[in-house]
Amino acid sequence: MLRLIVQRLLLLIPLLLGLSVLLFGWVRALPGGPVQAMLGERYTPEAAAEIEAQLGLDQPLIVQYGKYLLRLLQGDFGVSLQSGRPVLEEFFTRFPATIELTVVALVFAIGIGIPLGYVAARRAGSVVDHSAVVVSLIGVTVPVFFLAFILKYLFAVELGWFPTTGRQSATMIATHPTNFYVLDGLLTAEWDAAWDALVHLILPGIALGSIPLAIVARMTRAAVSEVQNADYVRTARAKGIKASRLRGQHILKNAMLPVVTTIGLQVGLLLSGAVLTETVFAFSGIGSFLADSVFNADYPVMQGFVLMIAVVYALVNLLVDVSYGLIDPRLRRQQ
Amino acid sequence: MNDTADKNPGAAGAGAQEDDVVLRVEDMSVDFRTEHGAARAVAGANLTVRRGQTVAIVGESGSGKTTLAMAVLGLLASNGSVAEGHIWFKGEDLGAVSPQRMAQLRGTELGLVPQDPMTNLDPIMQIGRQIDEGLIDNGLRTLRDARSRTVELLDEVGLPDARRRASQYPHEFSGGMRQRALIAMGLSGRPALLVADEPTSALDVTVQRGILDQLSGLTHELGTAVLLITHDLGLAAERADIVVVMYRGDIVEQGPARQVLTAPQHEYTKRLMAAAPSLASRRIEIARERGLDDVLDEALLAPGEEQASGATAAQDSAAGGAEPTPLVEVRDATKVFSIRGNGLFSRSKDFTAVDGVTLDIPRGSTVAVVGESGSGKSTLARMILDIEKPTSGTITFDGTPVGSGGHREQIAYRRRVQPVFQDPYSSLDPLYSVFRAIEEPLRAHDYGDAAARRARVEELAEQVALSKGQLQRFPSELSGGQRQRVAIARALALSPELVVCDEAVSALDVVVQAQILQLLAGLQEELGLTYLFITHDLAVVRQIADRVLVMQQGRMVEEGTVDAVFDSPSTDYTRALLDAIPGRDLELAL
Numbered sequence: 024m025l026r027l028i029v030q031r032l033l034l035l036i037p038l039l040l041g042l043s044v045l046l047f048g049w050v051r052a053l054p055g056g057p058v059q060a061m062l063g064e065r066y067t068p069e070a071a072a073e074i075e076a077q078l079g080l081d082q083p084l085i086v087q088y089g090k091y092l093l094r095l096l097q098g099d100f101g102v103s104l105q106s107g108r109p110v111l112e113e114f115f116t117r118f119p120a121t122i123e124l125t126v127v128a129l130v131f132a133i134g135i136g137i138p139l140g141y142v143a144a145r146r147a148g149s150v151v152d153h154s155a156v157v158v159s160l161i162g163v164t165v166p167v168f169f170l171a172f173i174l175k176y177l178f179a180v181e182l183g184w185f186p187t188t189g190r191q192s193a194t195m196i197a198t199h200p201t202n203f204y205v206l207d208g209l210l211t212a213e214w215d216a217a218w219d220a221l222v223h224l225i226l227p228g229i230a231l232g233s234i235p236l237a238i239v240a241r242m243t244r245a246a247v248s249e250v251q252n253a254d255y256v257r258t259a260r261a262k263g264i265k266a267s268r269l270r271g272q273h274i275l276k277n278a279m280l281p282v283v284t285t286i287g288l289q290v291g292l293l294l295s296g297a298v299l300t301e302t303v304f305a306f307s308g309i310g311s312f313l314a315d316s317v318f319n320a321d322y323p324v325m326q327g328f329v330l331m332i333a334v335v336y337a338l339v340n341l342l343v344d345v346s347y348g349l350i351d352p353r354l355r356r357q358q
Numbered sequence: 359m360n361d362t363a364d365k366n367p368g369a370a371g372a373g374a375q376e377d378d379v380v381l382r383v384e385d386m387s388v389d390f391r392t393e394h395g396a397a398r399a400v401a402g403a404n405l406t407v408r409r410g411q412t413v414a415i416v417g418e419s420g421s422g423k424t425t426l427a428m429a430v431l432g433l434l435a436s437n438g439s440v441a442e443g444h445i446w447f448k449g450e451d452l453g454a455v456s457p458q459r460m461a462q463l464r465g466t467e468l469g470l471v472p473q474d475p476m477t478n479l480d481p482i483m484q485i486g487r488q489i490d491e492g493l494i495d496n497g498l499r500t501l502r503d504a505r506s507r508t509v510e511l512l513d514e515v516g517l518p519d520a521r522r523r524a525s526q527y528p529h530e531f532s533g534g535m536r537q538r539a540l541i542a543m544g545l546s547g548r549p550a551l552l553v554a555d556e557p558t559s560a561l562d563v564t565v566q567r568g569i570l571d572q573l574s575g576l577t578h579e580l581g582t583a584v585l586l587i588t589h590d591l592g593l594a595a596e597r598a599d600i601v602v603v604m605y606r607g608d609i610v611e612q613g614p615a616r617q618v619l620t621a622p623q624h625e626y627t628k629r630l631m632a633a634a635p636s637l638a639s640r641r642i643e644i645a646r647e648r649g650l651d652d653v654l655d656e657a658l659l660a661p662g663e664e665q666a667s668g669a670t671a672a673q674d675s676a677a678g679g680a681e682p683t684p685l686v687e688v689r690d691a692t693k694v695f696s697i698r699g700n701g702l703f704s705r706s707k708d709f710t711a712v713d714g715v716t717l718d719i720p721r722g723s724t725v726a727v728v729g730e731s732g733s734g735k736s737t738l739a740r741m742i743l744d745i746e747k748p749t750s751g752t753i754t755f756d757g758t759p760v761g762s763g764g765h766r767e768q769i770a771y772r773r774r775v776q777p778v779f780q781d782p783y784s785s786l787d788p789l790y791s792v793f794r795a796i797e798e799p800l801r802a803h804d805y806g807d808a809a810a811r812r813a814r815v816e817e818l819a820e821q822v823a824l825s826k827g828q829l830q831r832f833p834s835e836l837s838g839g840q841r842q843r844v845a846i847a848r849a850l851a852l853s854p855e856l857v858v859c860d861e862a863v864s865a866l867d868v869v870v871q872a873q874i875l876q877l878l879a880g881l882q883e884e885l886g887l888t889y890l891f892i893t894h895d896l897a898v899v900r901q902i903a904d905r906v907l908v909m910q911q912g913r914m915v916e917e918g919t920v921d922a923v924f925d926s927p928s929t930d931y932t933r934a935l936l937d938a939i940p941g942r943d944l945e946l947a948l
Contacts, residue, residue: 252435253477254472254473254474254477254478255477255478255479255480255481257433257472257478258470258472258478258479258540258543259480259488259491260433260461260464261431261433261464261465261468261469261470261472261544262464262465262488262491262492262495262496262543262546262547263461263462263463263464263465263466263492263495263496263547264465264491264492264495264496265495266461268491268495272480272483272491273480273483276482276483277480277481277482280482350482351481351482352481352482352484352527352529353481353482353527353529
């Protein structure tokens with residue numbers, strides 16, 4: 024197991040190197056280059072030459088790349104053109120928000136998706152089954168931003184049950200030692216702040232969780248339908264074991280194998296920042312910031328965030344693979 | 359049909375006490391709900407199993423034998439139900455009791471040893487726990503002392519090092535060990551009735567014997583009644599007191615094993631007997647197919663010359679009378695695979711799959727390579743097919759080294775050598791119609807225009823006895839035997855000289871198996887084909903092959919004419935293989 028982890032971490036090195044080359048090349052390949060993009064309307068050949076010299080852009084590409092890589096290795100991802108703060112700092116300020124949103128979306132998706140898929144498979148052809156199919160179809164087909172708007176309009180604007188935007192009410196005075204707002208509220212015993220932060224997560228969480236919910240429900244349904252007809256389930260019944268044990272230990276546990284992979288992939292996607300959902304709810308996670316940086320031609324942020332998202336994605340997938348080995352003994356490596 | 363069935367249970371149990379009866383199935387019918395209404399899988403079955411008795415239900419797949427047994431256990435698929443009749447088990451009608459009562463009986467009074475050890479154990483649960491949970495839920499042991507009982511049970515079925523093994527997972531067990539664990543599981547509640555559904559058909563013959571001995575030893579000792587489901591007449595003859603023959607949902611015949619098998623009454627039983635791959639002399643089989651009395655006479659009159667005549671037969675079919683060169687010459691072929699180590703930098707290990715094999719395949723003859731799984735027989739076939747390259751040694755085909763030329767030569771070689779694989783279910787593309795499947799190699803090798811190809815496909819279909827109507831069907835609409843005919847037609851499409859049959863009939867029922875073997879023999883006569891048969895089934899070898907090569911762990915153990923090897927095996931391994939064939943007793947009885 025340890026060997027697997029080390030192996031995968033080592034594989035991360037060539038992956039990130041390759042990605043850094045791509046990102047480096049991408050910015051250099053922009054029409055007019057980064058300098059023109061930076062200067063925009065203030066562009067003059069003199070100003071451009073000055074900035075180029077200042078940024079070392081007049082040096083050979085290979086030297087430029089070498090310096091870029093060296094800075095990356097020192098954790099220097101550059102400075103945001105919008106805010107003037109280091110890119111890495113911007114990332115880590117916003118990442119907790121995205122993690123919180125992901126957790127809520129996942130709890131929603133798994134908490135409803137797995138039971139729904141399970142019941143649908145066990146009662147194949149019933150009303151529950153058909154409605155599960157419809158629900159998951161809706162989940163997959165309705166665009167996220169549309170669902171987000173509908174949820175916001177209905178439950179925040181019309182009914183007023185939930186706040187419309189942001190991570191915390193403007194009137195709420197709270198301290199944030201970790202930037203996980205719900206956790207902060209709990210840690211500092213500011214219960215009202217924790218509750219307020221949680222309420223802010225509900226609507227974006229549901230909007231973001233709708234696609235994973237649909238996928239998880241469908242995967243669970245397919246896996247349970249297959250496993251419940253497996254020979255070993257019949258053999259387990261022939262042993263006369265309790266129905267609860269049959270469901271939990273034999274059917275559900277085996278059916279979870281493919282579902283866990285799916286969930287893992289979804290976690291990776293969700294953590295990469297929910298651009299649409301975060302934008303609709305003005306939720307300051309990495310997604311909305313990344314979207315802003317695109318409109319503001321903030322290249323250091325784009326480069327840095329993409330690189331960090333790649334690291335997060337790879338680490339989450341590693342975690343999924345490790346957990347897969349925990350559930351499925353066949354995948355554990357034997358020495 | 360039913361009058362035979364009604365008469366015989368009484369006759370079978372003559373003299374036995376009525377309270378000895380463990381199971382009595384009375385006029386039982388099982389229906390499955392399908393889109394086209396109810397389908398009757400078992401019709402009016404009657405049978406009786408007494409204490410300590412083994413009753414074998416014999417029939418092809420689809421005959422209803424497994425359905426009957428599952429109805430007894432209350433484990434029919436969700437769309438199946440007992441439509442009529444009664445299942446009396448120790449005075450209770452299992453057809454009428456509640457599901458709760460049924461669950462209570464399973465694991466205590468009723469046990470099951472299922473068919474396929476590979477799919478019947480939960481892959482992500484320790485073997486020991488899978489036995490523990492039955493003991494605990496049935497109230498036989500507490501959570502704390504279940505494991506020690508489990509270890510006893512595993513020990514009892516001959517699993518070595520049972521304590522350690524109990525905490526391993528199914529994938530760490532071999533097929534035979536898994537089957538032992540399943541037997542331990544089936545017997546864990548000390549049931550009065552054990553249903554053993556093809557308990558060994560997925561295993562190698564030598565393993566089969568050991569496991570069957572263990573099973574019959576244990577059930578005998580415990581006085582367990584056994585309902586043995588099998589397609590193997592030999593096995594039924596050897597292990598059962600009573601044989602029940604099923605055909606298309608009906609019990610067509612039943613009675614004491616010897617009586618049913620030596621003097622079959624029903625037409626189907628007679629056919630089953632005739633089709634069973636037995637150790638009867640191959641020469642007689644051939645004679646029967648050809649209908650040539652003189653060949654029969656020759657074989658019967660001159661048994662002493664049998665050893666030499668195998669070679670003669672091969673030469674007869676070879677062209678001309680001059681010293682023929684073999685079509686394929688394998689010289690000292692060795693194949694070493696390197697197995698990747700576990701770690702990133704750990705060294706790879708070498709595994710020798712085929713170790714210095716030398717073999718000739720004479721033109722127009724049939725050579726069989728036999729051995730258990732892992733013996734290297736399939737790797738040898740793959741080298742001859744030019745799918746794998748030998749690590750050392752040479753393989754020549756018609757005087758030219760295999761795999762020597764460039765791309766064009768390789769394609770030309772593929773035309774001359776064609777494979778037929780084991781599983782007719784997975785070796786055909788489900789989205790290709792039969793016509794397209796057979797036509798594909800013709801297209802790939804630019805055979806004529808569309809009309810010419812159509813004519814060729816129709817000719818091939820006729821050769822393998824497929825009707826024109828079947829050409830438009832898809833594999834899912836065909837039976838196993840029909841699919842294997844398609845696979846054979848596809849292999850023959852390019853008029854190959856050598857056909858490599860890798861377990862080509864192993865997945866088929868005996869009656870179908872006999873038909874396919876007959877078809878292959880007929881095609882050999884007609885087209886002058888040369889066959890390489892890869893099989894673990896010695897009875898099939900006896901039926902079709904001229905020469906046989908026995909392999910064990912990559913090495914050739916013995917090689918010779920079929921008669922020589924079967925009549926006087928020179929190594930212990932070959933003898934063990936031969937002894938392990940179920941039905942040798944049957945042979946002696948006849």
